[in-house]
């Protein structure tokens with residue numbers, strides 16, 4: 001079979017790293033875009049650096065996108081690059097729109113210009129449902145975004161649909177609900193909790209400050225979700241899909257389970273910090289992935305309690321290793 005080439009923007013992120021592993025397993029030649037940084041931000045793909053080919057490109061720079069597509073000539077492009085942290089979108093709404101909204105249009109334009117047969121995946125988000133008008137949310141649920149992030153992602157979604165309808169591009173939008181893993185950034189609540197639990201259990205911290213404990217999310221495992229991205233681009237026709245577990249839990253539930261996993265009571269360590277509340281909250285997200293199950297044959301393999309447990313276990317190991325490194329460094333002359 002001839003060589004299959006896939007290009008992943010945002011390859012250094014949580015999803016980019018798992019997707020790169022999946023594509024390599026499937027025999028793809030994998031390319032990824034990175035932004036130049038003065039310090040190392042490739043930890044998540046350190047183990048893949050001999051197998052993936054990295055290029056410098058930025059969603060803000062159209063020419064860099066065109067040059068990258070000309071050089072790689074990919075069959076599939078997965079657009080995962082984004083400003084992905086919702087609270088920052090209130091502090092930097094314009095930059096968030098440049099990356100998450102106009103950046104998508106730049107990449108679609110580059111594809112249309114260089115090779116309109118490229119298959120395109122857009123990383124859309126359940127955050128677009130915002131203060132959702134129905135429960136659970138599916139592909140037909142109206143969007144009511146509640147953050148500059150959600151608003152920008154909604155543009156990214158619609159421009160993807162629009163390029164499919166206007167130019168016949170094979171462009172898919174995956175409306176993914178929250179998905180987590182030991183590779184999740186520590187600013188997101190799941191990893192903040194599991195990292196905090198590990199630090200408290202190992203005696204390195206004494207409390208964990210959180211914001212709104214009653215918000216509910218549909219949390220799945222990132223490794224399962226990148227499989228759905230790949231499946232979307234293998235279909236006969238392009239479409240949009242909700243990817244979710246169909247179960248919602250509160251932030252409090254997450255904390256309770258994570259502390260219980262190491263034999264602690266969350267109430268003794270969690271402090272609610274009003275400074276961590278958002279200007280506008282999305283109270284409850286829960287997805288209906290019937291279409292993905294039916295048409296893609298996709299289903300999640302990891303359920304909520306297992307997800308919490310695997311993240312706590314990984315952070316116990318990571319925090320212990322970090323402490324050992326600190327001790328060794330302090331002993332060096």
Ligand code: NAP
Nearest residue numbers: 010012013014015058059080081082084123125176178179
């Ligand atoms: P992540 O860990 O924050 O990774 C984001 C990636 O985007 C990083 O590789 C980052 O590179 C890159 N990036 C940011 N701005 C860029 C720019 N201007 N040009 C090029 N690259 C840029 O996010 P994730 O959790 O893997 O999520 C992947 C995508 O799915 C994002 O688009 C996110 O919004 C979306 N999404 C995520 C979830 C979820 O629950 N995880 C749910 C729905 C949708 P640096 O290392 O240089 O910062």
Ligand code: G4F
Nearest residue numbers: 084086125126127177178187188189190210211212215276
């Ligand atoms: O973990 P979070 O920051 O994720 P959020 O805002 O749902 O966004 C994530 O999922 C989206 C999919 O719906 C993605 F598109 C997006 O890129 C990102 O991956 O917050 C989850 C909930 C919120 O309701 C927040 O108010 O947790 C609540 N929360 C409570 N205390 C906290 C904290 N969130 C964070 N980050 N930090 C806290 O201390």
